[in-house]
Every structure is written in C-alpha cells, then in structure tokens.
Amino acid sequence: MTTEQINILIADPLSEDGIFPLRQETELNLNVVVDTGLTPEQLIEKIGDFHVLLVRSQTTVTPEVIKAAKNLKLIGRAGVGVDNIDLQAATEHGIIVVNAPDGNTNSAAEHTIAMMTSLARYIPQAYNSLKNGKWDRKSYVGVELKNKTLGVVGFGRIGVEVAFRAKGQRMQVLAYDPFLTDERAKELGVTKATVDEICEAADFITVHTPLLPETRNLINKEKFAMMKDGVRIINCARGGIINEDDLYDAVTEGKVAGAALDVFVEEPATDNKLLTLPQVIATPHLGASTIEAQESVAVDVSNDIIKFFKTGTVTNPVNMPSIPKELLAQVEPFFELAEKLGTFVTQLTVEPIKEINLFYAGDVANYDVRPLTSNALKGLLSKNHGNHVNDVNARYLTERIGVKINEHKTTTAKGFTSLLTLEIKTANEVHSVAGTLLNGLGARIVKVEDYVVDVIPEGHLLYIRNTDKPGAIGRVATKLAEKDINIATMQVGRAQVGGKAVMMLSVDNQVTDEDLAFVAELTNIDEVKALTL
Ligand SMILES: NC(=O)C1=CN([C@@H]2O[C@H](COP(=O)(O)OP(=O)(O)OC[C@H]3O[C@@H](n4cnc5c(N)ncnc54)[C@H](O)[C@@H]3O)[C@@H](O)[C@H]2O)C=CC1
Numbered sequence: 001m002t003t004e005q006i007n008i009l010i011a012d013p014l015s016e017d018g019i020f021p022l023r024q025e026t027e028l029n030l031n032v033v034v035d036t037g038l039t040p041e042q043l044i045e046k047i048g049d050f051h052v053l054l055v056r057s058q059t060t061v062t063p064e065v066i067k068a069a070k071n072l073k074l075i076g077r078a079g080v081g082v083d084n085i086d087l088q089a090a091t092e093h094g095i096i097v098v099n100a101p102d103g104n105t106n107s108a109a110e111h112t113i114a115m116m117t118s119l120a121r122y123i124p125q126a127y128n129s130l131k132n133g134k135w136d137r138k139s140y141v142g143v144e145l146k147n148k149t150l151g152v153v154g155f156g157r158i159g160v161e162v163a164f165r166a167k168g169q170r171m172q173v174l175a176y177d178p179f180l181t182d183e184r185a186k187e188l189g190v191t192k193a194t195v196d197e198i199c200e201a202a203d204f205i206t207v208h209t210p211l212l213p214e215t216r217n218l219i220n221k222e223k224f225a226m227m228k229d230g231v232r233i234i235n236c237a238r239g240g241i242i243n244e245d246d247l248y249d250a251v252t253e254g255k256v257a258g259a260a261l262d263v264f265v266e267e268p269a270t271d272n273k274l275l276t277l278p279q280v281i282a283t284p285h286l287g288a289s290t291i292e293a294q295e296s297v298a299v300d301v302s303n304d305i306i307k308f309f310k311t312g313t314v315t316n317p318v319n320m321p322s323i324p325k326e327l328l329a330q331v332e333p334f335f336e337l338a339e340k341l342g343t344f345v346t347q348l349t350v351e352p353i354k355e356i357n358l359f360y361a362g363d364v365a366n367y368d369v370r371p372l373t374s375n376a377l378k379g380l381l382s383k384n385h386g387n388h389v390n391d392v393n394a395r396y397l398t399e400r401i402g403v404k405i406n407e408h409k410t411t412t413a414k415g416f417t418s419l420l421t422l423e424i425k426t427a428n429e430v431h432s433v434a435g436t437l438l439n440g441l442g443a444r445i446v447k448v449e450d451y452v453v454d455v456i457p458e459g460h461l462l463y464i465r466n467t468d469k470p471g472a473i474g475r476v477a478t479k480l481a482e483k484d485i486n487i488a489t490m491q492v493g494r495a496q497v498g499g500k501a502v503m504m505l506s507v508d509n510q511v512t513d514e515d516l517a518f519v520a521e522l523t524n525i526d527e528v529k530a531l532t533l
Pocket residue numbers: 079080081082101104105108153154155156157158159176177178179208209210211212214215236237238262263285286287288289
C-alpha cells in the first residue's frame with residue numbers, strides 16, 4: 001500500500017459512473033482532477049504535476065506533452081484507438097499506455113449497422129427534407145440489405161460484431177484481416193477475401209482497422225476504380241483509412257452511391273468538403289458514444305490505473321506485451337529472478353555490453369517470455385539508469401545503445417523444471433549466470449560462468465574467482481573477519497580438482513573497495529567482486 005498522493009488528470013469528458021472506481025478507492029491516495037478542453041499549451045504547462053493522464057480521442061498526447069510530463073507513469077485511453085497518443089515517446093520515457101479495448105465494441109458495431117441502414121435508406125436526407133416541410137417520397141428510394149454483399153476490412157472485435165449483425169440482415173459477408181484464418185472465417189460464417197476481392201464484389205464496404213501507416217489510405221483511388229458502380233462505403237473506424245480526396249471524387253463521379261462517415265482525418269470536422277455532398281451522411285465521431293460504452297471504457301481504464309499502482313501490472317497494456325490472466329500466475333514468479341540475474345551479471349564487467357543472450361529452458365520456454373526479458377534488461381540497465389528503467393522502456397533503452405538482444409528457447413532444462421540463463425558479451429569478455437525457482441524455496445542462482453552454485457539472489461554478495469588449493473576458503477574467511485565482515489552463507493564451486501574455482505559468499509554488510517583489495521592480496525585469488533542484489 002502506498003500513501004503517496006497519485007495525481008490523475010482527466011483531460012477529456014469521461015463517464016462519471018465509469019470513474020467511480022477511482023473515486024471510491026481508499027487504499028491508494030488518489031487525487032482526481034477533471035479538466036477538459038485544455039489547449040495543447042495548457043496541457044503541457046499542467047502535465048508536470050500528474051502521475052496519470054486519462055483521455056478519450058479529443059486530447060492529442062504529443063511528444064512535447066510527454067517531455068513535459070516529468071512525473072507521468074501511465075496514460076489511460078478510455079477507448080480503443082491510440083492514434084492520438086505518441087506511443088514511441090511514451091515508451092522512450094517509460095510511460096505505460098493502457099486502453100479499454102472491449103468496452104465500446106458493441107456500441108461501435110451497432111453504430112456501423114445504423115450508419116449502413118441509414119445510408120441504404122437515405123434516412124438522414126429524408127429526415128432533413130421532411131423537417132424542411134417537404135413530403136418527398138421519390139428522391140429517397142433506397143436499397144435493401146438482404147442478399148447484398150458486405151465487405152469488412154479489418155476483422156477484429158468490431159469487424160466481427162458488424163459481420164454477425166449483417167448476417168442477421170441476411171447479407172453475405174466477405175472479410176479481410178491479415179490474421180483471419182480459413183477455419184475462423186468458416187466458424188464465423190463469413191468468406192475470407194482479399195481487399196481487392198472485396199472491392200470487386202461488395203455492395204457495401206466497411207473498414208474496421210486501426211489507423212496505422214499500413215492502413216492509411218488503404219481505400220484509395222485505385223481501390224475505388226475496382227469497385228462496383230453504386231457501392232456504398234462506411235467508415236466508423238478512423239479518418240484516413242479511406243482517402244478523403246479520392247472518396248470525394250468517387251462520390252462526385254457517381255462510382256460511389258453514398259458514404260457514411262463517423263470519423264475524419266481532421267476532427268472536429270466542421271469544414272470537410274465531404275460534408276457538402278448530399279450522398280454523404282455523417283456523425284461527429286459517435287461510434288462509442290453510448291451510456292453503456294462510456295461507462296464500460298472508463299471503468300476498465302480506472303481499474304487498470306488502480307491495478308497498476310497496487311501491483312505494477314495492468315490488464316490492457318498498449319506499449320508492452322500483455323500477459324493473459326491465466327499465464328500471469330505462472331510467469332510472475334520469474335520476473336524477480338530475471339531481474340536479479342540481470343542485476344548480477346551486469347556487475348561482473350565494467351566494459352560496455354554489446355550483446356545479451358537469454359536462454360529460456362524447460363517449462364518457462366512454453367510462455368511468452370518477453371516480459372521476463374524486459375525484467376532481465378531492467379536489472380541489467382539498473383547500474384546505469386537506476387529506477388528510470390522499467391518494463392515499458394527496458395528493451396527500447398537497451399536497443400537504443402546498440403545492444404543486441406537474443407532470446408533462445410528450449411524445452412529441456414537438464415535437471416531443472418525451468419532454467420533462465422543470462423549471458424552478456426562485451427568486446428573482450430563473456431559472462432553468464434543462471435537461475436531457477438525451487439519449489440517452495442524461491443529463486444536461486446545455480447550457475448555462475450561455468451561453476452555450479454546454489455545462492456539466494458539477495459543482499460550483499462562476494463564473488464571470488466580463485467584456484468582450487470587447500471586453505472583458500474579458510475584464508476578468505478580469516479581476512480573478512482579481520483575487516484569485521486560477517487559471512488552469512490558460503491558456496492564454492494570448481495570446474496575440476498585443483499583447477500579454477502569460485503566462491504560465492506553472502507555477507508551482512510556492504511564491502512568497500514578497500515576490503516576487496518585486502519582479500520585480493522591473498523595468493524591463489526584471481527578476482528574479488530562485491531555484488532549487491
Ligand atoms: N468510431 C468510434 O467511435 C470507434 C472507432 N474505433 C476504431 O475501430 C478500430 C478497430 O477497433 P477494434 O475492432 O476494437 O480493434 P481490433 O484490434 O480488435 O481489430 C482491428 C483489426 O484490424 C486488423 N488489421 C490491422 N492491420 C490491418 C490491415 N492492414 N488490413 C486489414 N486489417 C488490419 C487487425 O488484425 C485487427 O484484427 C480501432 O482501432 C479504432 O480506431 C473503435 C471504437 C470506437
């Protein structure tokens with residue numbers, strides 16, 4: 001439990017019911033400030049005082065905001081799309097970004113269907129006409145959805161829900177997603193197709209991808225040219241997935257019979273030329289604007305904020321690997337071991353590290369080991385970066401200094417259920433340390449370089465490399481006693497009788513450089529290092 005005040009800035013309008021978990025939290029000392037509608041300059045000026053920033057899609061979290069956010073630990077996005085947050089800058093600064101991927105799926109899918117139906121039956125146009133005093137039944141003869149083909153580009157949470165509903169309207173559904181397998185398509189009752197096949201065959205096309213460099217302008221002039229005359233287009237995902245200029249041309253040329261847009265390249269989209277076209281119907285980014293979705297996404301991010309400050313983990317991370325709940329219990333105990341191995345091995349050299357090899361052997365190799373690697377890197381970098389390094393930026397910081405990271409997996413661990421080995425290479429040296437978790441006993445270092453040991457990875461350790469000669473152990477113990485250094489445990493290991501050997505001692509207090517030199521004077525001692533874990 002921490003009593004330190006955690007300042008949370010809510011910069012976009014969020015459901016008050018949704019942030020109830022933050023309001024009622026008693027274990028953490030949360031200070032929730034709601035300040036919506038800040039200008040970018042005001043946000044930059046304010047953000048330095050906050051540990052958490054909570055946004056929807058209105059606030060743009062730029063690199064400048066992140067640079068000014070000296071205390072920021074977490075950015076929460078109450079929704080799915082994170083294209084309004086500079087993820088690269090957040091990651092570099094070790095700020096975790098979380099979103100709420102599930103809470104608005106249903107609302108966005110329902111909105112898409114509402115838009116498609118409105119488009120097919122000219123409902124907004126007819127409504128306007130009637131409200132303006134006209135009884136015009138001729139101009140608004142629509143088309144049925146039944147037996148028409150809907151092309152869904154991006155078959156994730158929302159795309160799939162849209163397809164279910166479209167099938168309820170007795171439409172045929174073609175779906176494209178790079179991750180869609182034949183089996184899953186069959187299971188969901190849709191036909192797998194390429195984007196080009198969708199363009200050629202669909203009567204209605206709806207996009208449900210995130211806005212990424214690969215999806216920007218995914219539907220463009222070339223794709224419109226492939227489409228059937230009279231095709232209808234829906235975008236309730238992100239402005240820019242469909243090229244707006246090309247869509248404008250396709251509508252004015254009569255290729256596209258109509259478009260339904262909830263999202264725009266520039267929002268608020270009060271001045272968009274597409275809105276001047278009678279064939280284009282639109283809503284102001286309302287896909288997720290339902291009481292249910294807003295409550296749900298705000299509850300999800302609020303719970304993740306609380307979880308983060310209580311446990312250091314989150315359910316919906318965007319800029320670090322997410323660990324399924326059922327796996328977390330199995331891999332979490334390895335986090336500390338991995339970090340300790342990193343902290344240990346980095347103290348064996350003073351040379352810059354060029355390459356890091358992580359060997360995951362045994363049961364642990366069955367898991368997604370990236371979070372373990374992050375923890376190992378956290379330990380490795382702690383010598384130089386202190387507590388500025390965390391799970392979010394550990395890999396980035398390591399790679400930024402040009403260090404190669406290699407993960408290796410093997411399912412056999414020679415006598416251990418699981419074994420983690422961390423090897424570092426410098427220009428002139430190679431060092432390694434291996435550790436395991438002993439059932440009921442916790443973490444152990446079981447190998448240092450080529451020597452088998454059994455050491456609890458905590459506190460102050462002395463690592464001594466020596467030649468295996470009688471009396472070496474006694475002489476080290478005597479020297480330490482002369483310096484009033486108490487030995488708690490001692491482990492020895494050797495490659496062969498009379499050959500190179502190591503001693504690993506855990507001692508009760510920190511050993512000074514002077515004490516180390518005093519022990520190093522002994523004959524048959526090659527190296528003495530003090531390590532703190
Ligand atoms: N209008 C609104 O208010 C809302 C808009 N959205 C937008 O909808 C998007 C989709 O949301 P979800 O379905 O929840 O996300 P999701 O992550 O479940 O699905 C996105 C799918 O797009 C696919 N994809 C990625 N690159 C692709 C490509 N090049 N071509 C085809 N498919 C590709 C992914 O494989 C994934 O299956 C969000 O990223 C967000 O921008 C989401 C909620 C509300």
